[in-house]
Amino acid sequence: MNTTWSIDFAPLVPVWLIIALACAAFVLMALALWRRQRGTLVRSCAFAALLLALLNPAVEREKREPLSSVVALVADRSQSQDLDGRRQTTDKTVDALKARLEALPNVEVRVIDAGRGRSDLQNDGTALFAPLNQEMSDVPPDRIAGAIMVTDGQVHDIPENAGALGFNAPIHALITGHEKERDRRIVIERAPRFGLVGKEQQVRLRVAQAGEGLDQAPARMTVRRDGEEIDSRMVSPGEAVEIPVEIAHGGQNIFEFEVEALDGELTTLNNRAVITVDGVRENLRVLLVSGEPHAGERTWRNLLKSDAAVDLVHFTILRPPEKQDGTPISQLSLIAFPTRELFSVKIDEFDLIIFDRYKRRRVLPILYFDNIARYVRDGGALLMATGPEYAEAGSLYRTPLATVLPAEPSGRILEEPFLPRISGLGQRHPVTRGLPGSRGETPDWSHWFRLIDTVNHQGEVVMNGPENKPLLVLDRQGKGRVALLLSDHVWLWARGYEGGGPHVQLLRRLAHWLMKEPDLEEEALRATSRGHELTVERQTLGESVGPVEITGPTGDTRTVTLKQAEPGLWRATVETDDIGLYSVRDGERTALANIGPANPREFADVLSSSQPLTPLAEATRGSVRRLEGSGDEPNVPRVVALNRATSYSGAGWIGLKMSDASVLKGIDRLPLFIGFLGLAILLGLVSATWYREGR
Template sequence: MTSTLVFDPLLPWALIAALAATMLAGLALALWRGLSGWALRGLAALVILAALTGPVYQQEDRAPLSDIVLLLEDESASQGLSDRAALTTQAAQDLENRLTARPNTEVRRITVPDGQDNTGTQAMTALAQALAEEPQGRIAGAILLSDGRVHDVERAPDLPAPLHLLHTGREGDWDRKLTIENAPAFAILGEEVTMTLTISDEGAAPEGLEDVPLDIAIDGEEPQRFNVPLNRQIELPLTLPHGGRNVLQFTTPMVEGELTDRNNTALVQINGVRDRLSVLLVSGEPHPGGRTWRNLLKSDSSVDLVHFTILRPPEKQDGVPVRELSLIAFPTRELFLEKIEDFDLIIFDRYKRRGILPSLYLDNVRNYVETGGAVLIAAGPDFASADSLYRTPIESIVPARPTARVLEERFRPEVTELGQRHPVTAGLDGVFEGEWGRWMRQIEVEQTSGDVVMTGQGDRPLLVLDRVGEGRIALLASDHAWLWNRGFEGGGPQLELLRRLAHWMMKEPELEEEALWAEATGQQMRIIRRSLSEEVGPVTIITPSGEEVERRLEEVSPGRFEALYDGPEIGLYRLENDEHFAVIGLGPAAPVEFEETIASAAPLSDVLEATNGGAKPLAGGLPRIREVNPGRPASGRGWIGITPRGAYETLSVTQTALLPAWLVLLLAAGLITGGWLREGRRT
């Protein structure tokens, strides 16, 4: 039971002060006039003022509340190094026992896990959330069991009591880490990519080392080993071997004694893109479809187009002097002998033999395809004639043979069952809404190799694709694709079809018909297998630790099979399916939890100082716990302090007025009357 005097004024304090000033002025006037009753009148004024302040005698029945100590246990990834986890668990249990053994003290144990999305240890966020759930007046202190590598110091709350750090590091701890900087997301094929690499030692590292080994592997292949200087920043030039995603793994072997090898490896994923695509378009003669090809290729800013149209063949004898022709000679030797390897794609648009390209040049075209080049033949009536391009040395690589028939009937192109699975024609129905317009002419051909992905009249081959050696060839048995571009009978997906066709021939990775790859979202990967087959076998996943896991692939659309897999660890995963394989890195290239592994109180120094707390190593044993007054130092040699708060809960309150109204009236009236009588007797 506690007793206090409280005031519950009947008027605002400002008004009471004004009344007091008025009464004081009246008393001063009475003294100046020499009135003998001034003292009694003054006492009456004091009684009235005291009554207006509302003095109350208050008695409270209180129940004391216990002090609360917050005990935060860091369970982030870096706390799994060495014996830190065991040390933290044992220390937390011993601290809880010591604190709960103290009178009037409770403990709240709080777990601090890894932050989401590689944000590291979020200890201050956890502390702020715990404070929000407890009464501030009962918090006597907070103790953090951690390596001190906290990544949200800027979110530290205002603490009403000391915060202490008991760190889990040891004096002899050391670690080696590999850091990659300036790693681009994209790089141009054939050009060097320069990254900055540093291998550094931290903590009590052994001395005398100058060079350390570095292994570099691309797409999970056999790594190449180099020796690089230690504790020095070096520039590392690399050239990507292929287009699409390139997974580069940099590793320095673990050395006995270091804390972990988790920061000895860095994964960098770079997409290789072509700087420019060089295309040679040879038109046999002007026709409406020629502009379609030109517009398509010129609309792509990444394409360098060289276009020749044969306007005046050698057999044309019209007597016009050459000096009056604003034309240039066709540089056949330069294009087809000297610089043919510079082109990514060659398109023959309605070209026929006219003696312009000798057989030697066309034989060089065949060799160009077999060694990795690409040729597209857009056939017109010329392909069915005696001067057909088919009847040249490239006959051996063309996937269909002309029958010499030209079908001049309307037909609507259709995607074959195989074409529904091929990336060039898959999903074209969804690209263009509505029924496709018809074409007017088709060259009859008989398939000899390759894949028929589109058909025309009477299910005859219309678009045939084939791989020859290391290169590719395509035959479009009609010169009326331009009708779709003009919107004839509603048009069709002409732009998308020709774009995909050109990019498939130039070996763009996203248009490979047999491919295996994966897309990562956090620690989950979506495994994708594209195939022309109706069924594919399960995919084998090899984790960074070497464990093999199998997953069945489900067909989600024609030719596309998928599966989801949650990776149990950060690192490089290998995927294998039949003869196809792929690699993918899950998690961050450099986990923030392993960027700094040596325990330190430096990140929290400002927060600890602001609360008068301190930092102690757990390896030296638990410190003693003392009680300290607010504002006093709460840490010393071998001890830490908590601040008792003396919080309580009020069970009941009793209030008694010191000046009841009847007493005020009686006293004020008596004193005023006494003053009047004294002054009247004197007169």
């Protein structure tokens, strides 16, 4: 507790009146002195006492308690601090400094763990000054004694000048890590955000390396797409290279670029860079070949023409070769079927071929059906919507197409009302899972009236008809896919008969599955991120799935058990702490997801350095020094409390600017001219004046 004495004035009348009286008294006394009147000195003292009484002087005694000086001890907990024992060095240094600071008199220590948290997604780097300002926002600037930061020096929110700190106190930085570190990393200079499926895009990057004793020998770089290696080449450090990458599918294509490790380098975490390219399909080329006209023929055409992304080529066989009615060819306005161009020359240009109730009518030679079968095995897509012709002698199953068709017609046609139902397998298949109206025991859609009976040799039956017969069969052949719809009554749903049904959803899912959209794969492992949440999904046709292993960007792993979200779909959501690339594996498949920016600044440069913080430390009369000492023990400097100094650092020590701030606990006030004492002085002076004049 400190005590201070002072004299305070509380005038009883306005100050201007006191000044006026003082001036008048001065004039009168000056005149009296000039005339050499008796008692002038006594009268002057009486006037002075009166003026002092009007000023009401008082002696004050203040009792003050000094306020503590607040020092911030900022510990860098960013991911780069996990490297090369920096975390242990930081912990030891913080503990030692905390003990020394708490031993100083009248010092309050605030330990701030910064650089890691939910805000790093937006900051995209190590932020130490934002947490410092937030923690010290309730402390008056004159009470802040300084800030001591234990960090690797790679800080990304350093203020431009000392004035932006908001306080006038030294900044000290104690640097973890070692001086002779070396590291190699990949720098992405240009990367596309979008690309057409099936086309190549160029990625511009370079390999950067820093440290002592490095050569410029080429290093091997591996390129992966969605976890699968697609390229490997030698790259010279420091040189920018253009690497072509092919967009394999719609949606996100995740490309990894990984360069081999440098001997003795600090970390291999930044030897890998990731970019995500959204695959956009160019207009889909679809060939629709219709047989004889029927009620549902326009269903396919209307559906495909309603999609602006579909280039449709539609041919209907209106006049087969066997039709001889005597009409001269010159008078026919029909277009000749360009069989050779479509099924030989340009067949590979189509993304999907649809046969709608088509049968052999000597329009397509047998050789062309063999071309279609080859087209499927090489990666093409074939959809067959069948009617009675599939069970007859002209069935396409009696052609080379039989080698890729999953079901053989038995010759039997079931014509009776039935509700199409999703099979047990179809409940888990992404094409038919969750179709609108399929919930419950009885589907909420209209009846169909015809089914072509078949004998299934292969494929997956996802929808059934009467007698539990296959209605929709999906199959894979080589690199391609085949869908077989064993009824021609899907048009009843399109016409709204009995309320209709989900024909648009079903047929679009069929087309997308045939064209290998990743979201409709039967067996798939996916990982997506939102903020710091990582969601893992496992799509399967099986009854159960095993646990998955998640590997974080720093190499730590954990096992997660998935829970069934709906039939065929298992899911789990986990909270993550670190930003970077996460890898999810289930033993056979691998999925990748990135938390935060694709190439975070946190790993752009991981070498410890004193340069970033040196200008600010010098501007605040602080210091930057390395903690590297002998053995595993850091070289922690002494802490000295200073009131005023031109520099707050020296050999082996760092200083803090102590505050003079205090809080007032009480005031004692003793008036001098109010009460008996003041009255006695005034009466005494007046009496002396009367006595002097009476002589």
